[in-house]
Amino acid sequence: MLRNTVKRHLKNFSRAKTGPGAVFWSKNGSGLRIKPMSMAQVATYSTKIPPRLTAESYPSVQRLTQFKKLSPEDMTFFQSILSGSEILQATADEDLALFNEDWMRKYKGQSKLVLRPKSVEQVSQILKYCNDQKLAVVPQGGNTGLVGGSVPVFDEIVLSLTQLNKIRDFDPVSGILKCDAGVILENADSYLAEHGYIFPMDLGAKGSCHVGGIVATNAGGLRLLRYGSLHGTVLGLEVVLPNGKVLNSMNALRKDNTGYDLKQMFIGSEGTIGVVTGVSILTPPRPKAVNVSFLGVGSYEGVQKVFVQAKQELSEILSAFEFMDLKSQKLAKQHLKDVAHPLEDEYPFYVLIETSGSNKEHDDAKLEAFLEKAMDDGTVLDGVVAQDETELRNLWEWRESIPESSQAGGGVYKYDVSLPLKDLYSLVEAANERLAEKGLLGDSDATKPVISAVGYGHVGDGNLHLNVAVREYSKEVEKALEPFVYEFVSSKNGSISAEHGLGFQKKNYIGYSKNEQEVAMIKQLKNLYDPNAILNPYKYV
C-alpha cells in the first residue's frame, strides 16, 4: 500500500512542480493529502532584554592595563590612512551598538572606534600601528558569531571587514573562487550559482555572515556532511599578521605540498593571531537536483536508525541530515505563528533530509527506496517531500528558524557540542532535568527564567545544538548550565564547541576538550604570532 502511495507521490513530482501545493503522505493515511503551504516572512531578530555591558555581567574579567587607551594622536594616524567613511566614532548620539553588541544581545563592549578599511594595505597599516602602540583590536566580520567572539569586551578598536567585499576571481573550469574576506556568504553563493557552482558550506546566518568570518570561525553549517570541512576546501588565504606583515597564499592550487600548510592555523583562529582578508576556496558544481523531505520519528533511537539507513540508501547524494526535537518545533510554531507545520500530528523527533545530485530521476528513485524502507519498518511515522523550490525552502525554514525562535522569548543560552552519536540527545534530557530540579524551568510560567531547553542539530556530524530559551539572561541559569554542560560533554569525550568556536563564552572551558599539551601548544602559537596579545583579547585561550 505504501509502495503505491509513495509511487503516486513521486509520480506527482513533475506534474505538480510549479504548483503551490505540498504533497503530504503518511504511512497510515489514505494516500495523498494536498495542502497549501506558505511561509510568513521571518521577523527581524529582537529581544526584550536591554543588553548589559559584558564588563558588568562578568566583573571578574578586568581590562588589561598593558593596552593603551585611544588618544587624539592615534585618531590623527587613523585619519591619515583612512577616509571619513572608513572611520566610525562613538558620539553622544551614536554608541556603535551594532558593532559592540552580539547577535544574541548577550555581550556588549564599549568600543569608541570602528575602522572599516577598503584595502589589505590599510588593514596592514592599522595592525602594525596598533601593535606598535599596544592598542587592542577586535576583528569583526558579519558579527553573527554565537560565542561573543566578534565584539569587544572593553574599549578594543573594532576592525570591521565589511568594506573589503569584492569577488576577486573565479575559474569556471577548476571551480576555484577567490574573494575578499568581507563578501557576504549569500552573495558569494549567488555569484557561484550564476556559474553553475555552489559554496561548499551554508548556514542560517548566510545573509549576514562573511566568507572571511566563517573561515576564521571554521564554521561547519549545513553542507559539511557532503562537502567536508573548510580545512579541506579552503585552498589559500590572505592574512594580515599583528605586525602588519601579510601572509599570502591566495595563488594556491588544489594540490601544493611545499612546506607546512600555514593557512590551516588561521582557519578557526577566531581573529586571535591574524586578520583574514582574502579567501581562495574550491567550490563544487551546483547540484542539478535537490530533494528535501521532513519526517516524523518516534524516538531518538529511531533518528539514529534513519541516519544509518540514509547513509546506506542515499550515500553519495545525501547532503544534509538534520534532527529537531518536538520542543524546538513548538518554539518555532510560536515564532512563525500562522504558518502550518509540515506535519499535522506531533512527533517526539523530526528529521530533515536533503539530497543533492546530478540526475533528478535517479535521486527520486533513491529517495523513494529509502523512504519506503524506513516507513515499512516503522522507523519513520509520517513525512512530506518538497515539490518545488518554495516548499523546499519552507521545509528548511522549520529547521533554520529554531535559533531565532529560541531567542524570541527574551534570550538564549546556546551550546554547540560534538558528542558520540548514541549520547547526542542525552545532554538535552540531562539539561532539562537539571533546570527542572533547580526550579528554573517554566514553559508557560512567566515567573521562571527558562522557557524551554531544546535540542537540534547536524546528526551526520555528531553535532548537537542545545538551546536554552530564557525570558532573561541570569546568573542563576548560567550557573546551572555551566560548567555542567561542559562536564557532561567532557565525560563523553565530546567537544564543547563543535562549530561555534571558543570566543568569550568558552575561553575558560577549553580544558574540557583539549589536554594540557594541546593547550600549551595553542598558547605557544598565540605568543609566537601575537606577542603583544593585541588581537581579540579576553577570548579563546
Place this chain on the structure above:
Amino acid sequence: MLRNTVKRHLKNFSRAKTGPGAVFWSKNGSGLRIKPMSMAQVATYSTKIPPRLTAESYPSVQRLTQFKKLSPEDMTFFQSILSGSEILQATADEDLALFNEDWMRKYKGQSKLVLRPKSVEQVSQILKYCNDQKLAVVPQGGNTGLVGGSVPVFDEIVLSLTQLNKIRDFDPVSGILKCDAGVILENADSYLAEHGYIFPMDLGAKGSCHVGGIVATNAGGLRLLRYGSLHGTVLGLEVVLPNGKVLNSMNALRKDNTGYDLKQMFIGSEGTIGVVTGVSILTPPRPKAVNVSFLGVGSYEGVQKVFVQAKQELSEILSAFEFMDLKSQKLAKQHLKDVAHPLEDEYPFYVLIETSGSNKEHDDAKLEAFLEKAMDDGTVLDGVVAQDETELRNLWEWRESIPESSQAGGGVYKYDVSLPLKDLYSLVEAANERLAEKGLLGDSDATKPVISAVGYGHVGDGNLHLNVAVREYSKEVEKALEPFVYEFVSSKNGSISAEHGLGFQKKNYIGYSKNEQEVAMIKQLKNLYDPNAILNPYKYV
C-alpha cells in the same frame, strides 16, 4: 548507431559480470569485440644502476658538525629501552641498504643504526634522548617516498615505524578509524572493506606505504578528486615532538572547534617537526558500484574537454580522472611485455575514468550518457569499460604501472607538479624539446642517457607527473632538468610539488612555490618545534 553499441555493451554488463572477457567498443567499430584480458604479475622493482652515496652525488651538502656521532654509550641507552628485535645495527654483512636507499635507488644514506620501536612511549624516549644528545634522526615509514625524504643523507639514526602497526579502533556508525602510523595502507583499506568502508585515499604504493607516512607526506593519490585532501579527512593525530612530548588529538570528533587545529601542521611536515605515531581518520562508506573506463583521445585539448564533460555528466559519482600520454603507455607496454593493451590502436592520449556510487544501474546510465556524448562529438575516439573486478584492476594497472615502467630502464627523474589545467601538458613538451636540444634523448639509442620523458597524472586535481626515464642517473640530465622544470612551473604559478613533498630533492627549490613571508614562517615553525634541528636534517627547508 553508437547508442545501440553502447546500449548493447551496457546490457552485457550484468550478463558477462563474472566472465573473463572485456568488452571493447569503438565509435567506428562494428559493435562488440570480445577479447580476453589478463595481466602478468608486475615484476619487483629493480634498477641496473648500483646506487651512489648521496654524500658523493651531492658533495656540496656537508654533514652538520652540530650533530653528535653515535657512541657506545648511546647504544647502551637504546638497548636499555628496546629489545633486540627493535634494534638493527650495520655490520660487515648488513649495510642496512633497505633503510638507507630510497625506492628509486637515487639516494643512499650511511646510517649504521635503525630503531624499530613497538610503542609510542619508546618513540618518546628515543626522541627525547636524541634531542638531548643532539643525535640526528630520520623518521621512516614504508620508505616509498619519491623525493628522498625518508632516507638518511649521512649517519642519521633511522626511526622506523614498521613495528607500530596495530589498528586501534573502528566505529562502524561514524566511520572513524584509529590506527598506528605503521599500518600499511592496503591493510587498513582491507580492514575497512570488511566493515563496508573505504580508506579515503589510494595510491600505487599502497602495498608498502604506511598510513602515518602518507599523512606526514600529505599524499594525494587517486581518490582526492572524490574524497578531498587529508587536511579534511584526518580528524586527529598522535605525534611525538622532538623533545619527547606527545601531542595527542586521537579522541578527535568530526567537528571540534576549540583552539588552533594543531594536527594540521604535521600533515605534510615530512617528519621535520614531529613523528606521527597514530592517525584518526574519517572514512566514507565503500561504494557499492565501481565502473572503470579506459579511453583513447586525440589531443590534450580533447582530454580537457572530456574532463569538463565528465564533471558535468558523472558529477557526484566521478571518483578518478587520470590521463596518460602515448609515451607513458609505450614504456608500460615494454615493461608489461606480453600483456595486451586495453586499446588496439594507438592514441596520443589516454584517459582512465572511475565512477563510484551506491546504485549500479544509475551509475551505468550516467556513464552511458557521458560516453555517448563524448563519442558523438568525437572527443573520445575509442574505449573500453571493465566488466568485472579483474578487468577493472587490469585497466588501473596500465595507469599504476607507469612509475615502475619509467624506472625499469635504469632510473627515473620524477617531477610532481601542479599547473593550471590548460598548461598541464606543456611542461612535458617543453622537457622533451629541451632534452632533445641538448642531445640527451635517445628512445632506442643506448648511448644517450634519457630514454623518454613521459607525462601522466591526476587531471582532476591539476596534478602532472613528469617522469624522465633514464638509462643512468647523471649530472648532465639533472642539470638540464633542474631548475628548468621549477622555473617553468613557477612561471605558470604552479607548485613544484603537488603531492610528493619537498624531501631532499626539492629543499633548495621551495622559493619557486612559496613567497618570502611563507618561507620565513615555515622556518619559524621548524625552529619552534625542533630548535636543535635533529629531525630529518638536510631536507624540506
